[in-house]
Amino acid sequence: MGPQRGMPSVERVAACRRRLAQDGPQWTRGPADDAERVSVPARDGDALRDLLIAEGAGSVVEIGLAYGSSALAIGEALVSGGVPGPAHVIVDPYQGTVWADVGWRLLRSAGLDAFAMLLREPSSQALPRLVAAGRTADAAFVDGSHRFHEVFVDLYFLRTIVRPGGVVVLDDHRWPAVATAARYYETNLGWRVVPDALAGGTVDAAGRPRMRALRLPDPPVEPAFDAFRPFG
Template sequence: MERVADVRRALAEDGPPRRPGGGPDFAEVTLPERDGDLVRDLLVEERVGTVVEVGLGYGSSALAIGEALLRSGSPGPRHVVIDPFQHSAYEGVGWELLCSAGLDGVVELVREPSQRFLARLADAGFVADAAFVDGSHLFHNVFVDLHFLGEIVRPGGVVVLDDVWWPSVAAAVAYFESHLGWVPLADALPGGTADPVSGRPRMGAYRLPDARPVPDFKAFRPFC
């Protein structure tokens, strides 16, 4: 745990060991250290043993989740991270940081689009305690990710989304909130980053219902 915490701290203070030419801006796309702490603490409180993450980037959220898995004390922690652009856009920096933290025995990196892999994961009967979503921000991609994560994350589990201040992300999760019983955990991420203009929080956490409801298509209602 100390090793993971050290790598997390160095990433927050010094940035990544290298910045890919033409790659995404670190300060813009990475999860701030404080927000990572909040995700870590929530997952520790949930006593997670298996987590699915969409999007790796520079690895800040994955390191926080890895720390949570170690703190939770699960006998067989497992972290599935899905990012088709890790080696093309980020030159593998995020994965290298996970390995330097000693998490390569816990984390499995999947280098294909989440909308395809999550479907196969659900078909295989894979079960996770929680998920963290910070992949494509296109509405239809977020919606598909959440659809399959609703089948993968166990009843009563938690799904955390980054960048819910983006309308496309907020609109996608609003459907699951209004039609499938996902409950926003308003106090789960206290003091997290918020938009300085609108005040909208950067992240959102949602509890899945104990039983998966089947909505009536005749009772469909607007959700945006």
């Protein structure tokens, strides 16, 4: 299936991803290795892309844009999947300040602004607005704040936005604050690790993968108020 009218081709998006991986971004906020430290590596982007295609995802919410590496991978998946009317909502309050719009300009150069929307506000404000508007998504990618309470709040709203049976992928899951926030939803709300998802992604010296994919239950789980299970 060819690209929809006004949509970028898979080749165009993939070429932008390759250039970013090979040459780095056109601008960085400081040290020469900042993009390498901050960005999702190309092999993890490939794993994310392949998971979204396998899921048949046509709509994705992404928390955190920065240099745009994960957003390009998500965009490639949405263009490749052939789902009519794809949608990509990106939340990044710092894109125009800390990141000087470098990630958003890159997405525009790939033509992904045909269906991508950037919300320049904190996720704690943007996500409840999406809920109030009745916005839904097939999947989400979380790579914003790595503070426990902020990751927890992101997941709280995403459990309403992401459809039952959809997936939420967390970057830097090996960070204790990120893993602990996710563990509440696994322990108390029925979220489950997606077996064999993100194969080929990077792992650290201890063998822990960088990213983790969790599937939301279908139907959703709403436990009784006295059914709390410790998760720390």
